[in-house]
Amino acid sequence: MPRIVMGVESSCDETGVGLVRLHDDGTVELLADEVASSVELHARFGGVVPEVASRAHLEAMVPTVRRAFDTAGLTMSDVDAIAVTAGPGLAGALLVGVSAAKAYAAALDVPLYGVNHLAGHIAVDTLQHGPLPTPSLALLVSGGHTQLLRVDDIAGKITEVGSTVDDAAGEAYDKVARVLDLPYPGGPPIDKAAREGDPTAIAFPRGMTGPRDPAFDFSFSGLKTAVARWVEAAEARGEEVPVADVAASFQEAVADVLTAKAVRAATESGIGTLVISGGVAANSRLGALAAERCAEAGIELRVPRPRLCTDNGAMIAALGAHLVAAGVAPSPLDLSANPALPVSTVCL
Numbered sequence: 001m002p003r004i005v006m007g008v009e010s011s012c013d014e015t016g017v018g019l020v021r022l023h024d025d026g027t028v029e030l031l032a033d034e035v036a037s038s039v040e041l042h043a044r045f046g047g048v049v050p051e052v053a054s055r056a057h058l059e060a061m062v063p064t065v066r067r068a069f070d071t072a073g074l075t076m077s078d079v080d081a082i083a084v085t086a087g088p089g090l091a092g093a094l095l096v097g098v099s100a101a102k103a104y105a106a107a108l109d110v111p112l113y114g115v116n117h118l119a120g121h122i123a124v125d126t127l128q129h130g131p132l133p134t135p136s137l138a139l140l141v142s143g144g145h146t147q148l149l150r151v152d153d154i155a156g157k158i159t160e161v162g163s164t165v166d167d168a169a170g171e172a173y174d175k176v177a178r179v180l181d182l183p184y185p186g187g188p189p190i191d192k193a194a195r196e197g198d199p200t201a202i203a204f205p206r207g208m209t210g211p212r213d214p215a216f217d218f219s220f221s222g223l224k225t226a227v228a229r230w231v232e233a234a235e236a237r238g239e240e241v242p243v244a245d246v247a248a249s250f251q252e253a254v255a256d257v258l259t260a261k262a263v264r265a266a267t268e269s270g271i272g273t274l275v276i277s278g279g280v281a282a283n284s285r286l287g288a289l290a291a292e293r294c295a296e297a298g299i300e301l302r303v304p305r306p307r308l309c310t311d312n313g314a315m316i317a318a319l320g321a322h323l324v325a326a327g328v329a330p331s332p333l334d335l336s337a338n339p340a341l342p343v344s345t346v347c348l
Helices: 039-043 049-072 091-108 116-124 169-179 187-194 220-235 243-269 284-297 314-325
Strands: 005-007 014-022 028-037 082-085 112-116 136-141 145-153 157-163 273-277 301-304
Touching: 005 116, 005 187, 014 049, 014 220, 014 314, 028 082, 028 314, 039 049, 049 091, 082 091, 082 116, 082 169, 082 314, 091 112, 112 116, 112 169, 112 187, 112 314, 116 136, 116 145, 116 157, 116 273, 116 314, 136 243, 145 243, 157 243, 169 220, 169 243, 169 284, 187 243, 220 243, 243 284, 273 284
Parallel strands: 005 082, 082 112, 136 273, 273 301
Antiparallel strands: 005 014, 014 028, 136 145, 145 157
8 A cells, every 4th residue: 555645736826745654554654745835926916827926936845855856855756646626716726736747657667646626624623633534524624625525535525515606715715805904815904903802893794504505505705895895985984994804893793694604504413523723724713703603503513724724745645545545546647637536526
């Protein structure tokens, strides 16, 4: 059985390379997690520019691989298998990672696993908290995804329970930050500003919470628009915009809906473990409210440390290790990236 698994992530604006060791008991040990971010290149545009991201991945890939092996104290010859994000994500960005992984796999004559980025966000939790109880419920919240997923088998059976019908939560954070003249990406500055504000100051709407709305789907477009209109109205009246209160009220609306639906879905399904991952999982209010509501419902809450929540190669390596342990067949060397890869497909 392969022991050292290398993971390559390039779905958006982070070039990630991770190395893990798969132990005989099925546990996975993190050896290295190196990331090169191109976020500063995109900041002036207020969002990720696909062409810029692709070029940044191309330039960062080899140096990031070298740093990962230096950190782990390993050589390329130690690698037994390679996993790479095959989707979902930006087409050009994915192609850089997949091409690099193919080249390394062919040169080293090791099996290649083209894996699902979203499943990686779930698998990364096992690096910190150990084996994932099954079934579990995963809440993935990031700039591109907001989904509730039932996990019966991390290596092969993941089912979507609910998803956003418009903006992802992280996307809404970025757009609200722009309205408030806060830096990009919007998550950290809004979280920071909210700590000084009153979350009850403004009654922003909770999307998709009406009696006729789908129970576990999400919508943040209306919330984003409500914040923009509130700020515009305040400025039209000549008032100074209370940034901290707006940030806190907006953040409370997001955290309220996310945690309420996640806990409800777990309770109604009889699932006792909730994993929250993705970049927005590092948000302080989301974590605090989730912990409070999970404790009340008797649900175990697992949230990876912030470094593991954002896009990284460690999560892809971890997923690859679980696929190896489960005996899943490797991907063909002619595999293609799939920007719209469904979460139900864990490995191509």
